[in-house]
Amino acid sequence: MSNFDFYSSNVILTFKKWVLAFQFVLVALAAIAQNDLTISVEVKIPLLLEDEHIYMASDFNDWNPGDSKYKLNKVAPQQYEIKIKNPPSRFEYKFTQGTWATSEGTPAGESLSNRVFKRSENPSNLVETVILGWEEQIVYTVIVSSIPENTPKDASIYITGNFNNWVPNDENYRLRKSIDGSYRTIVYSDKPFLDFKFTRGSWATVEARESGKARPNRRLDRSKTTQIDNLEFSITGWEDLQGTFSLFSIYDLLLLFSVFQGILLLIAIPSIQSNNKPANNWLLLSIALSSVSLLFYLLSNFSGAVQAFPKIIFLADFIIFLYSPLYFFYLRKLLFNDTSLPSRWYFHFLPFVIQVFAYLPFLLNSNKEMLNTIMNQDTMLVYVFLTTGILGLIWNSYYWNLFRTMIKNYRTQFETNFSYEQNLNYLNTVLYIHLVCLMLWGAFFVVFGYSRWQNWDTVNLQENFIDTIWLSFSVVSFFLGYFAIHQTETFKADPQSVSIFDDILESRVAEKITLEENEDKSKHDTGNEELIKDLEKIMEEKKPFHNPKLTLSELAKQIGSQPHILSKAINEHYGKNFFDLINGYRIEEFKKLIQNPSFHNFTLLALAYEVGFNSKTAFNRSFKKATDQTPKEYFNQIKKK
Known part of the structure; x- marks a missing residue:
C-alpha cells in the first residue's frame, strides 16, 4: 500500500469518528431538550403589585419567593411563562409576586396548597395552568406626611423591612407622591411584627434621627395596630445629610472633647500629682474606661462604623458593670486608711464577667451575621440588651448608695477630728451627676415599657434619654480629674464595712469601738x-x-x-x-x-x-x-x- 492510500484511509477514519461524535452530541442535546419544561400561566385576576412580575418558588430553589432566576416572562396580556431546563422528575411549586406576602391563593383569598409536577403523570414538556386568586394578607397603608427639608427634590423614597428581605430599593415598595405632598405605598405582610425603615434607595441613604445619627428600626405590632389603612409617619433626618455639621454635631463634639480630656488626664495626673497615689491608680482606671466607652458609643452612632464593625455596639456597654466597682475602690483608697483589698474583692467584678459571656455568642458571629441580627432586631439580642440594662440600673443604684454612705461616714469621722472643711465637695457633685444618670436611666425604661404597652413610637425620646445619660456622665471625668490634680493628701478615716462583699473591716471597727467603751467605763x-x-x-x-x-x-x-x-x-x-x-x-x-x-x-x-x-x-x-x-x-x- 502506498503512503497516499495509507494517509487517505486514516483521514476517512478520523472523519467518521467526528461524524459519530457530532451525532452523539445532537442526540444528547435532543434528549436534554426533551426534558426541558415550559410552564404557561394565565392570570385571571389583577396583580397586587404594580410591577406585574410573577415568580416561581419551588423546593429546588429553596422556596425563594423572589428568585430572579425563576421570574416568569410576560408573553401576552395576563399570560406568563417560564422554561425550566432539566427539572427534577417531581417537584412542588407556587407562584408569588416576589414575597410570601403576595403568594397565590384561592379565589376566596385562602391559602392554596403547593402545586405538584410529576413527570410520570405529565410526560409532555408543557404545563398550562391559571392563577385564580391571591392569598389574603394584612394590608398596611403607609403614609409619610413629612420629610427633611434637605431631601433632594428628585429623590425616590422606599420602605424596606422584614417583609421584603430588607431590600433598600425595591420598586414594589417605592412611595408615590400624592397631591397633598405626602408619600404613600402599600405593604403586604402576615408577620406579627413589622420591622422597617425608610430609605432613598440604599443603606447609605437610610433615614436617621434629626441629628443625622442612626436610628433603630421602626416596629409595628399587628395585634396592637388598629388603623392599618392609615399609618402616618414622619422622616426626621437622613444619615448622609447631617444638617449643620457635615460630619459632627455639637453633641458629638462635646463627647469627643470629653474623650480627649480623659486622655490628657491620664497623662497629667501621674505626672503632676504625687498625693493620694494609691487612690489615683483606681481613678486612672475609671477615667480610661470612661474615655474608651464614650469613644465606642460615639462611633456606634455612625452607620459607617457599624457597617464596618457591627460589634462596636456591644463595646460601650461593658462600662455598665465595670465603672462602679472601679469608682468604689477609688473612694475607698481616697477616704479610708485601708492598705489592702477585701478578701472577696473579685465579687465586685463578677457581673462584668457574666456580661462578657452573655455577649460572647454575638461577638463570635461574623460581621454579616451580626448586621442581619441587628437589622432584624433579633429577639434574643433585644432580651440580652434589656436584661443588661435593667440589671445594670439595679447594680449601679446599689453602688450609688454605697458611694453616699462612704462619703457620709467619712464626713462624720472627719468632723469628729477636725475643725475645718476638707475640699471634697466635688465628690458630692459627682454623686449628684451619678444620681441624674440613674434617674434618666430609670425614666428610659418607664418610657420604653409604656411605648410597648401603648404601641407608641417613642424612639426619639428614648434616644434622647440615652444621649443625655452619656453627656451627663462625660462631665464626671472633668470633675474627678481636675480635683485629683489639685488635691492635697486627704485625711484617711478608719475603714468601715459598707459593701456586701466586705468581710475584714467589721472586726477592726468593732475592736476600736470596744476598746473605747472599755476605756470610757472608768x-x-x-x-x-x-x-x-x-x-x-x-x-x-x-x-x-x-x-x-x-x-x-x-x-x-x-x-x-x-x-x-x-x-x-x-x-x-x-x-x-x-x-x-x-x-x-x-x-x-x-x-x-x-x-x-x-x-x-x-x-x-x-x-x-x-x-x-x-x-x-x-x-x-x-x-x-x-x-x-x-x-x-x-x-x-x-x-x-
Missing part, C-alpha cells in the same frame, strides 16, 4: 465635768479655735486628755461633734468682733478668717446652721438695732 460623770471645765477654760483664755487647722488631737494634748475621751465628752455634754463645737466658738467670736469698733473696717469674710474659718463656704454653712441666718442677714439685723 470615767465618771465628775471626770467628764472636770474635762469640760478645762476645755471651756482653755477656749476662753487661749482661744485655740483661731487656728484654722485645729484638730481634736491638738486640743486634747493642750488639755491633757486622750482624743477619743475628749470627743466622747463633747458629744455627751454638748450634743455636738468636735467640728460643730469649734465652729460654734468661732461664730460667737465673730459676733463679738462685728460689734467691736476696732473691726468696723473689716469685711465679713475678713472677720471670718480672723476667728479661724478657712473658707467662705465653710463660714457661711456653719453660720447658717448655728443661727438660721446668713452672715449678711445677721449683720443687717444688728445694724438696725
